[in-house]
Structures are given as C-alpha cells and as structure tokens.
Amino acid sequence: MTALPVPAARRAPRAGRGPRLRRRLAPYVFVLPFAAVFAAFSVYPLFFTARLSFTDWRGTGAATWVGWDNYAYLLTNPAFWSSLGNSAVLWLLIVPVQMAVGVLVAVLLNDAKLRLRGLYRVAFIVPFVTPLVAVAQIWVVLFDQRYGAVNAFLGLFGLPETGWLTTSAWAKPTLALLFLWKTTGFIVIILLSGLQSINASIYEAADLDGASKARRLWSITVPLLRRTLGFAVVLQTLAVFQMFAEPFVVTQGGPYNSTTTAGYYLYNHITRADLGTGAANSFLLVVLVMALSLLFVRLLRAKD
Amino acid sequence: MAATTERTRPRIGSHLFLTLLLVAFLFPVAWALLSAFKPADAIIRSPLTFDPTTFTLDNYTAMFQDVPIGQGFLNTAVVLLCKGAATMFFAPLAAFAFAKYQWAGKNLVFGAVLITLMLPTIVLIIPLLLEMKALGWVNTYQALILPGAVDAFAIFWMRQVITAVPDELLDAARVDGCGEFALFWRVVVPVIRPGLAGLGVLTVMNIYNDFVWPVVAASSERMATLQVVLSTLAQNITGNRIGADYATVTGELLAASSVALVPLLVLFILLQRHFINGILAGSVKG
Numbered sequence: 001m002t003a004l005p006v007p008a009a010r011r012a013p014r015a016g017r018g019p020r021l022r023r024r025l026a027p028y029v030f031v032l033p034f035a036a037v038f039a040a041f042s043v044y045p046l047f048f049t050a051r052l053s054f055t056d057w058r059g060t061g062a063a064t065w066v067g068w069d070n071y072a073y074l075l076t077n078p079a080f081w082s083s084l085g086n087s088a089v090l091w092l093l094i095v096p097v098q099m100a101v102g103v104l105v106a107v108l109l110n111d112a113k114l115r116l117r118g119l120y121r122v123a124f125i126v127p128f129v130t131p132l133v134a135v136a137q138i139w140v141v142l143f144d145q146r147y148g149a150v151n152a153f154l155g156l157f158g159l160p161e162t163g164w165l166t167t168s169a170w171a172k173p174t175l176a177l178l179f180l181w182k183t184t185g186f187i188v189i190i191l192l193s194g195l196q197s198i199n200a201s202i203y204e205a206a207d208l209d210g211a212s213k214a215r216r217l218w219s220i221t222v223p224l225l226r227r228t229l230g231f232a233v234v235l236q237t238l239a240v241f242q243m244f245a246e247p248f249v250v251t252q253g254g255p256y257n258s259t260t261t262a263g264y265y266l267y268n269h270i271t272r273a274d275l276g277t278g279a280a281n282s283f284l285l286v287v288l289v290m291a292l293s294l295l296f297v298r299l300l301r302a303k304d
Numbered sequence: 305m306a307a308t309t310e311r312t313r314p315r316i317g318s319h320l321f322l323t324l325l326l327v328a329f330l331f332p333v334a335w336a337l338l339s340a341f342k343p344a345d346a347i348i349r350s351p352l353t354f355d356p357t358t359f360t361l362d363n364y365t366a367m368f369q370d371v372p373i374g375q376g377f378l379n380t381a382v383v384l385l386c387k388g389a390a391t392m393f394f395a396p397l398a399a400f401a402f403a404k405y406q407w408a409g410k411n412l413v414f415g416a417v418l419i420t421l422m423l424p425t426i427v428l429i430i431p432l433l434l435e436m437k438a439l440g441w442v443n444t445y446q447a448l449i450l451p452g453a454v455d456a457f458a459i460f461w462m463r464q465v466i467t468a469v470p471d472e473l474l475d476a477a478r479v480d481g482c483g484e485f486a487l488f489w490r491v492v493v494p495v496i497r498p499g500l501a502g503l504g505v506l507t508v509m510n511i512y513n514d515f516v517w518p519v520v521a522a523s524s525e526r527m528a529t530l531q532v533v534l535s536t537l538a539q540n541i542t543g544n545r546i547g548a549d550y551a552t553v554t555g556e557l558l559a560a561s562s563v564a565l566v567p568l569l570v571l572f573i574l575l576q577r578h579f580i581n582g583i584l585a586g587s588v589k590g
Contacts, residue, residue: 019478026484027405033390034398034454035413041451042420045431052431059434105325108318116319122576123326129572129579130333131513133531134561138336141554147348149335156352185329186583193584242426245515249535263426270520275430282427290422 053279063276070280080281082257083265084288086172090261091240093176095233098184102232105184106191107221121192124185132182136249139178140165165251168258175246175259183239187232194228195221230300234293241289262288333565340364340562344555363555364563371560372525376533383448383518383529384511390453391507396500398454399462400488404474414463417456429520436521443524451517458503461585465499466492498581505575506582512568530564537561 053070057063074080105124109117127135142149143164151161164174198221206216222229244263247253253260253268260268262285269278338354339347340363346355367373401407402414432451433442441447469492477491493500515531523532537557572579 019483022484023405023478024407027401027407027410030401030405030488031398031407031413033394034459037394037450037452037454038413038417038420038456041432041435041453042428042456043416045428045435046420046423048431048434049427052434059437101325105322108322111315111318114315114318116322120322120326121580122573124329125580125583126333126569126572127329128583129509129568130565131515131531131534131568133513133515133534134336134564135332137534137537137557137561138332141347141557142332142335142351144348147351147550147554149351152351181329181332189580189583244426245535248519252539266426266429267520270430270433275434278430282430286423286427 049279049282052276053283055276057276059273059275066276070277071284073277074281074284079257079260080265080284083260083262086258086260087241087243087262089172090176090179090243091237093173094179094240095236098180098187098236099229099233101180101184102187102191103217103222103225103229105188106195107217109188110192110195121188124188126185127182128186130182132245133249135182136178136246139174139250143174166255168256171251171255171259175250178246178250179240179243183236187236190232190235191225191228194225198224226300230296234296237292237296238289241285241292333569336558337562337565340555340558342555344551347554347558348551363559366552367556367559367563370556371533371537372528373530373533373560373563375526376528376530379445379448379522379527380512380530382445384508386445386449387453387511388504388507390449391455391458392500392504394454395458395503396462396466396493396496397488399459399466400492402459402463403466404469404471417459420456421460425516429516432517433520441521443522443527445527447521448518448527448529451521455507458507461503462496462499465496469495499585501575501578502582502585504582505571505578506585508571509568509579509582534560534564 052063054065054067055063056066056069108114109121111117141147143151145151145161145163145166148164150164155161162170164170202220202224203216206220211219241261242263243261244267247259247261247264248267251259253264266278266281266285269275269281339351341359341361342354342363343358343360344363344366346353346358402410428451436442436447439446473491473495474487477487482491513531514529515535518529518532519535522528528536537553537560
C-alpha cells in the first residue's frame with residue numbers, strides 16, 4: 001500500500017458530473033451487503049419474535065393467537081421464577097467477588113515498577129481466550145466427585161469428598177467459579193484501561209498528605225473508577241443473566257434444576273418446541289436485562 | 305499507580321497474591337494439557353501427579369478414532385473463512401459509508417445497529433431458527449455463516465476508527481482522481497490497519513469459540529463445529545454413552561479439549577497486543 005501523493009495546494013474536487021453522482025451513490029452500495037444481512041437476520045427475526053410471543057405454536061401447522069397468555073403463563077410459573085432466582089444467586093456469587101478481585105489486581109498491575117507485570121497480565125487473560133466449551137469440559141473432569149483433581153487435592157488435607165456438580169448446594173458455586181475463572185482477566189483489562197485515565201498527580205497529592213495505601217485505594221481509586229466499574233458491572237450482569245453454555249455443558253441445568261439459569265430455561269422451550277412461550281420468555285428476559293442495566297447506570301449517575 | 309513512597313520495597317505481598325492467582329488461572333489449562341498425555345486410568349487414579357515415564361499418546365489416538373474432531377475442525381475452518389472474511393471486508397466498508405458520507409436513512413440504520421448491540425443475543429435464537437427451517441437451511445453452512453456474517457458490532461467499532469481518518473486525506477485522493485471504492489481500499493484500509501488487526505483477532509476468537517448458535521442451528525454430526533463436537537463429550541462422562549468406561553472417556557475428552565485449546569493459545573501468545581486491543585474495544589458489545 002503506497003501513500004498517495006498529496007498535492008501541496010488543495011483545490012476543490014473537480015466538478016465533473018460522473019464523479020459527483022458516483023460519490024452520492026457510493027454509500028448506498030457500500031452499506032448494501034451489511035444492510036441485507038442485517039435486515040434478513042436481525043431486524044426481521046426481531047419483529048417475528050414479537051408476533052410469535054402472542055401465539056401458541058409448536059413449530060408446525062397454524063399458529064393460534066393467544067394474546068398475553070404466554071406472558072401470563074410464564075409470570076405465574078414457579079419454574080420461570082426459579083430460573084431467574086438461580087441467575088440472581090449466580091450474580092451474587094460472581095459480580096461482587098469479581099469486581100473486588102478485579103480492582104485489586106488492576107491496581108497492582110497498573111504499577112509500572114512491578115516486575116513481571118506483562119507475564120501476569122497475559123496469564124490472566126488466557127482463560128478469556130480459551131474456548132468455553134473446552135474449559136467447561138475440563139471443569140467436569142476436575143470437579144468430579146470420585147476421580148476429580150479438586151477432591152484429590154482436598155483429600156490431602158483430610159477433607160471429605162464433595163459432590164461439586166451433583167449436589168444442589170455446590171453446583172451453583174462450582175459454575176460461578178468457572179465463570180469467575182473465565183472472565184475475571186477480561187474485567188481486569190477493562191479496569192486497567194480505566195485506571196490509566198486517572199491522573200497520577202492526584203496520587204502525588206495524596207502521598208504528600210500521607211494517605212495510606214488502603215486509604216488511597218478506597219478514597220481515590222474506587223470513586224474515580226466508578227464509571228468503568230459501572231460499565232463492567234452492566235456487562236457482567238448481561239452475561240450472567242444470559243448464561244447458557246456453562247450449565248448446558250457442565251450440569252445440563254441440574255441437579256434438581258439448581259443450575260437452570262434464565263438463559264438455559266429459555267432453551268428448554270426450544271427443545272420442547274413450545275416456540276410461542278419461548279419467544280415471550282426471551283422478551284421478558286430482554287426487559288429484565290435492560291431494566292437492570294438502566295438501574296445500574298442510574299445508581300452510578302446519581303452519585304456523581 | 306504512582307509508586308513514589310514504596311520505591312525500595314520489593315512488593316512481596318503483591319507478588320505472592322498475583323502468583324497465587326496466576327497459578328489458579330493457568331492450572332486448569334495446564335492440567336488438561338499435561339493429563340492428556342497420561343495413561344487414561346492414571347488420570348482418574350492419581351489426578352495430581354505426572355509421571356513422565358508413562359508418557360503416552362493413547363488418549364489422542366483413541367480420541368481421533370472415536371470423536372469426529374477432524375470434521376469439527378473442518379466445519380469451523382469453513383465458517384471461520386467465510387464468516388470472518390465477510391466481516392473483515394463488508395463491515396469496514398459499511399462503516400466507511402457511516403463515517404464519511406451523508407445519505408438518506410443513515411441515522412435510522414445506525415440507530416438500528418445500536419439497538420441490536422444492546423439486545424441479548426438469545427432473543428434472536430428462536431426466530432432465527434424458524435427462519436432457517438423455513439429456508440431449509442438447518443444443518444447447512446449457510447445457517448452457520450450468514451446470520452451475523454457482517455457483525456453489527458464490527459460496524460460500530462470500525463465507524464469509530466474510520467471517523468478518525470482525516471477528511472483532507474480523502475479529499476486529496478479525490479482530487480487525484482481516486483474513485484470512491486479505491487478511496488476505501490487504497491486510502492482508508494491502509495490507514496486503519498491497527499484497528500483492522502484488532503478486529504481480526506476478535507473476529508477469529510468469537511467465531512472459533514461460538515457455541516450457542518451452532519448448537520441450535522447445526523448440531524448434526526456432519527455439520528457440527530469444533531465446539532459442538534466438544535460439547536457432546538462431557539455428556540458421555542455424565543453417563544449417556546453406553547459401554548464406555550469413565551477413564552477412557554475422560555482421556556479422550558482431555559485430548560480433544562487440548563486439541564481445541566492449542567490453536568487459540570498459540571494465536572493469543574503471538575498476537576497478544578492485538579488481542580488486548582480487540583477485547584477492550586469488543587467489551588462495548590452487550
């Protein structure tokens with residue numbers, strides 16, 4: 001690719017008819033391939049789901065219009081609420097821990113004089129780039145009750161065998177750990193980029209005032225990071241409530257539906273070919289996720 | 305953090321904490337890669353030890369015999385090539401139109417792009433699946449490639465990148481008689497190459513790791529992508545495959561997971577900087 005010669009004196013573009021017309025038409029041509037794919041596989045399906053959610057349809061034959069029945073069915077169905085409950089518990093197990101660890105690690109890595117910081121940073125992102133399905137399988141093997149490495153390790157300290165994936169008490173924490181392992185490095189990267197925009201002179205002033213390390217972290221870094229943190233929380237909230245592949249591979253929603261997340265419950269409608277209910281469920285999920293995101297954004301704004 | 309006060313302290317506490325985390329983050333992957341070379345029964349008998357004298361490739365040979373992983377790789381490669389190429393060419397092209405031209409409907413279309421970015425991906429799964437059924441595309445490459453072929457997020461990101469290209473550069477090229485497409489291909493593309501590199505690695509990573517849509521739309525043995533093939537193996541462990549013993553299945557699973565992990569790990573190590581740029585820019589996607 002050669003750099004084009006730029007003339008020293010710039011003139012107005014030549015006013016020929018051809019080039020000008022081509023310039024007006026060009027953007028339509030450029031956008032067309034994208035617009036076609038976008039219309040066919042994003043816009044159209046969205047409108048289709050909206051309509052589908054008001055019908056009873058099993059994938060064949062004619063759909064019957066049922067009005068708000070699908071929504072009413074879901075909202076009065078304990079299984080729907082328990083899927084939201086499972087996701088909420090996972091959120092509690094994941095997001096606060098991740099944000100605390102993320103801030104701590106990001107602050108440590110942001111120290112330019114720390115040795116090996118490049119190595120740490122790379123190591124922490126490895127989980128994020130590995131295929132989730134491969135890692136989820138490894139989780140199944142590691143946390144196996146009888147043969148897994150985790151129980152073997154704990155056994156060295158005389159701890160009893162735990163059914164990490166086979167008891168409803170432990171299945172959620174074990175899934176949460178997988179999620180934490182997989183995405184914390186990603187959060188660290190986001191927080192690091194937020195930290196880099198904080199002016200170093202603020203810390204110098206704090207140093208002069210003799211503020212302790214912990215004090216600086218809590219009184220300066222965290223408040224200044226609020227925007228980035230809020231962004232990270234919203235991202236992870238969306239991800240946790242849509243979580244599907246983890247329970248699909250690791251627990252198939254069990255034991256006793258304890259890991260049937262909101263995303264996994266939605267998938268159940270597809271396997272049962274109950275498409276109207278599935279469509280209604282996806283819209284309820286969209287509303288919930290958007291409401292939660294807005295709530296976090298508001299909370300963070302209000303404190304500014 | 306500006307570390308002026310503790311210049312002389314070697315930060316033992318920090319290193320201890322970070323090293324512990326590093327071990328925790330690398331352990332599962334390292335354990336799987338190593339254990340795949342152990343005899344199958346040793347993996348489950350003594351999961352914490354590795355005896356180099358018993359090094360074996362048995363798990364790999366068994367896995368390549370029992371698991372259609374070659375087909376999985378082939379399908380993933382086809383999708384990667386077609387979908388990746390479509391995104392890498394058409395997304396910056398459309399983004400160019402959004403960034404540097406005035407045209408009717410521009411704001412409307414861009415608004416729609418922003419809305420889809422905020423929507424959870426699962427909302428489209430059911431109607432897309434029905435659309436594939438109506439088109440007769442279930443279990444075809446079209447189904448794997450076309451939806452999302454020109455990623456909305458890529459448009460959003462590339463538009464930002466291209467907006468930063470100075471208008472003077474484009475005007476100068478026009479004065480020199482450069483056509484509109486040549487403007488994109490010979491002026492814009494060379495200038496935004498760092499952004500394109502980031503988009504490239506992010507696209508490869510996303511397509512390679514994509515699972516939800518492939519498992520819904522194309523889960524037949526012939527069309528299963530690598531991730532879909534992999535996902536069936538854990539179900540063998542939880543007891544669905546009749547007649548296979550636990551040790552053998554575990555060995556095959558670890559071998560298959562290792563084979564799937566390695567290409568991306570190598571790519572990541574070679575292209576770290578672009579990965580991190582891509583991941584950061586990609587994080588705005590909901």
